[in-house]
Amino acid sequence: MTDQGNNNQNISQNPFAALFSSLADAKQFASGQKQRYSGESQSESDNSVSDSIEDNDDSVAEISRSFRSRQELCEQLNVNHMIQRIFLITLDNSDPSLRGGNGIPPCCVYLEEMAADLDGQDWLNMDTIEQALFSRLLLQEPGNHLIYMTSCSAVNLSADRDAGEKRVVPYLYACYRRAKEEITKVPEKLLSYAVQCKNLTVSNARTVLLTPEIYISQNVYEQLLDLLLESVRGAQFEEVVEFLEDVIASLLADQEVQTFGEVMVPVFDIFQGRVKDLDLCQLLLYSYLEILLYFSRQKDISKVLMEHIQPKDPNSGIQYQKTLLGTILNISCLLRTPGVVENHGFFLNPSRSSPQEMKVQESNIYQFMGQFHDKLYQILKNLLQQSSETRHLLLSWLGGCLQANMGRAKIWANQMPEIFLQMYASDAFFLNLGAALLKLCQPFSRPYSPKLLTFNPTYCLLKELSEEERRNRNVHARGLDKETCLIPVPPQQTVEFAQSYSLLTENLIFTQLTMYLGFHRLHDQMVKMNQSLHRLQGTWRDTQLSGGPAAAELREQFERLMTVYLSTKAATTQPAMLQNCLNLQASCAALLVQLSLGNQGPEHIPLTFPLPALENSLLCFVPEFFAENMGDFFIFLRRFADEVLESSAESLEHVLTFITVFMGNVDRMKNPHLRAKLAEVLEAVMPHMETLSPGAAQPIMFQRQRVFSTYRHAPQLAEALITVFVDIEFTGDPHQFEQKFNYRRPMYAILKYMWGEESYRESIKYLSKIKILQLERDRGEWDSLAPDARREKESSLQMLGQLGRFHNIMSNETIGTLAFLTSEIKGLFVHPFLAERIISMLNYFLQHLVGPKMGALKVKDFSEFDFKPQQLVSDICTIYLNLGDEENFCATVPKDGRSYSPTLFCQTVRVLKKINKPGDMIVSFSLLADKIKSLADRHQQEEETYSDAPDEFLDPIMSTLMLDPVLLPSSNVTVDRSTIARHLLSDQTDPFNRSPLTMDQIRPNEELRQQIMKWLADHKQKFQFL
Secondary structure (H helix, E strand, C coil): CCHHHHHHHHHHHCHHHHHCCCHHHHHHHHHHHHHHHHCCCHHHHCCCHHHHHHCHHHHHHHHHHHHHHHHHHHHHHHHHHHHHHHHCEECCCCCHHHCCCCCCCCEEEECHHHHHHCCCCCCCCCCCHHHHHHHHHHCCCHHHHEEECCCCCCCCHHHHHHHCCCCHHHHHHHHHHHHHHHHCCCCHHHHHHHHHHHHHHHHHHHHHHHCHHHCCCCCHHHHHHHHHHHHHHCCCHHHHHHHHHHHHHHHHHCCCCCCHHHHHHHHHHHHHHHHCCCCCCCHHHHHHHHHHHHHHHCHHHHHHHHHHCCCCCCCCHHHHHCCHHHHHHCCCCCCCCCCCCCCCCCCCCHHHCCHHHHHHHHHHHHHHHHHHHHHHHHHHHHHHCCCHHHHHHHHHHHHHHHHHCHHHHCHHHHHCHHHHHHHCCCHHHHHHHHHHHHHHHHHHCCCCCHHHHHCCHHHHHCCCCCHHHHHHHCCCCCCHHHCCECCCCCCCCCCCCCCCCCHHHHHHHHHHHHHHHHHHHHHHHHHHHHHHHHHHHHHHHHHHHHCCCCHHHHHHHHHHHHHHHHHHHHHHCCHHHHHHHHHHHHHHHHHHHHHHCCCCCCCCCCCCCCCCCCCCCHHHHCECHHHHHHHHHHHHHHHHCHHHHHHCHHHHHHHHHHHHHHCCCCCCCCCHHHHHHHHHHHHHHCCCCCCCCCCCCCCCCHHHHHHHHHCCCHHHHHHHHHHHHHHHHCCCCCCCHHHHHHHHHHHHHHHHHHHCCHHHHHHHHHHHHHHHHHHHHHCCCCCCCCHHHHHHHHHHHHHHHHHHHHHHHHHHHHHHHHHHHCCCCCCCCCCHHHHHHHHHHHHHHHHHHHCHHHHHHCCCCHHHHCCCHHHHHHHHHHHHHHHCCCHHHHHHHHHCCCCCCHHHHHHHHHHHHHCCCCHHHHHHHHHHHHHHHHHHHHHHHHHHHCCCCCHHHECCCCCCECCCEEECCCCCCEEEHHHHHHHHCCCCECCCCCCECCHHHCEECHHHHHHHHHHHHHHHHHHHHC
């Protein structure tokens, strides 16, 4: 064996070799020791034994020093290897086969210049690592300096990528992670070195961010944002956050070169530039939102963020949209530029898409909108929960934004879109801001929430506050003192402002104002687009039929407008947003009712009638847009999201109560136009049955019918409706017929539903009451009354007169319309189900107009109350004559057991003569009366004939013989088809268990029908025999 081989064997067998990380390191140490002693003289080695013995103590000391130096070298080697593992750098360019593979990374960047400066030193220690790391960071192409640290021949791409990382920020973060890992693994004597290495990554990251110009061709701010983005999309977000928290602490401790804010501003600008062109349904957007969520949670970044988004011109509405937060809020499925559908990612070529494809697209948008709004909500919530300064900055931004965009509610804004787009933030901005604020309101958006009663509307009257006062009193909204309130402030009422206002008060006002500026405008746009689409579609079809050349152009216009409409509808009908808004509006309805009752306590009080007199009411501080928002929202639901009303029927009772209290009460809502709008709101939330296109499903109304049928203040609601109907007559220009008609239009449908036939009967009752009051007055019975009592009587007479006039107008118009319609259209009105209702109404009118009770209606001046009895009698007779040729109609007249009698028609003939109607009309009506009397006699005989019919053959509701028995599916009860059809005209439920029911659900009971027919045939034969 050679000397070299012997040496290797001796070293490998030496127990001290275990102190070294590899055999190569031990050989390196042995070689150094050999050189140390090679220069000693041979004479010294030949000294006598006695000299050696004398020097024994010195030899022991030398051995001890040698052992300590070995320990130090071993420690130095371990530190060197740890530094190599953490920073992937080295000064050792020796043959990899001599190093071994234990404890060193597979690949490092060789710092050649630094190795040369250190005169061949091939190891790194804590004295040189800072210089080494700085040198590594300055390398423009570290991949060109890679060397392999082991003799392994396999290519390790991951190791090459990690060691050759060119970007300084990701490199330092990776070093930070490796240093953390070393801290958990190294022996205790190396722990402090590992911690120093970790701190070194943080301090260098701080240097990188403070002096980015040193690092050529590197955008360190982009790298920082990319690091966050990669961690969000991966699984290292918490580790990156930990690294950043350490870097932020280091930056805050040293702000001499740059402030922390100056470091973060470029990051914010890059962030904003990247997200501004992202679409709502891009997954990348939600990764950036996660980063923004982190910014909002980090107390130092959030404060800098809020300072950064304050606009340079706070009075310019569009400037708020150009901030980072405004850029996020502007993302939506709405068109980025109104009218420009090119490059729009939603609902393209709608006429070529199936309804199912449209539904899938809409559902997809809903899903992404839900996530988007949830992120926005979390961001705002985080910012509000930060320091008082951060919260103040956010609320100031919101208050300034709303004031600067108040022009969005002006009428001219819709008429000048070019100027609008240059001045104000977009519809998408306000829709998203409203959705986020609505989610913030949900903790108190419950009608009976005690938190609601802490709302203090005097906030809206504050003005001319200094910035310090706004900060201390939590008043950030501006310009609300210029808004019109529900009622004016009484001259004698003093205003007691709070020293400080709650976040609930500000949040509720901000949310309602945002909805007023945003949602209302979108609703108006949708209504106009809907109308335009119907016109375009009709014109397009006509052009296609005529073969005109404009058909293609019209189709293109229709396609473009449909894209805009569907995108707007999807944006405004996101289910979670609508539900949150409904919760808030129902809660605000309950809140305003409590304020109308004078409640300023901590608990809700029950509503009773008559309402108490108003004293020091807070209603005079509540802006009208609270009520306008509520009305606009429920009308929107009725038009575009009717199913939400049915699924949230419990909230509707609070809306009904609000309408009951405010619609007819000028003391609680002064604006007559706003009170008239509440009638439209009532029509929107009430059950409605419309004529639908063939095959279309009838909307479900069961829950709404239940709410209306059980509403405990129904009499007061009807009174409020009639009151506002009358008040409209005394509002504005008396010649503004069209406007007044539009106000009254929804009231007809409401009354038809609420009262049905009773609406006409009530008019008779009102005229009777008027007659009594007029007699009392004319007899002088009022003269002896006290002034207050007399004024009450006069007021009652005036009110009843107005109500009677209202009902008479309804009666005159309805009967007159039927008179001319039945002259040409007969089939509809003689249908068995409808004929019964018409006959019942006509007979009832005749009974009071020509029968024994006619004297009760003789008021002094018929014209004063629009009462036209002669015209009514004439029109009713005309209706009878128009339909008298129809046998079924005439046979139905005697079945009206309430009002019909042969005497009634004789009295009618007498009145016709008295009012000088034409002779042919009188003769014709007399013949008709005889015909109906004959049919009545026959009907009486048939009833007597079938009086002994078995009980199972009788209708359970009418107790009459069933001729067409049908089975109700839910209750399993059999009734006559005519009976259930008549019932379903006014109530779409099974009369036996109140389950929803329509005519197409019933099934013929054929077996029972055959039994009845057999019984009838046998009974008739038996009767004829007798």
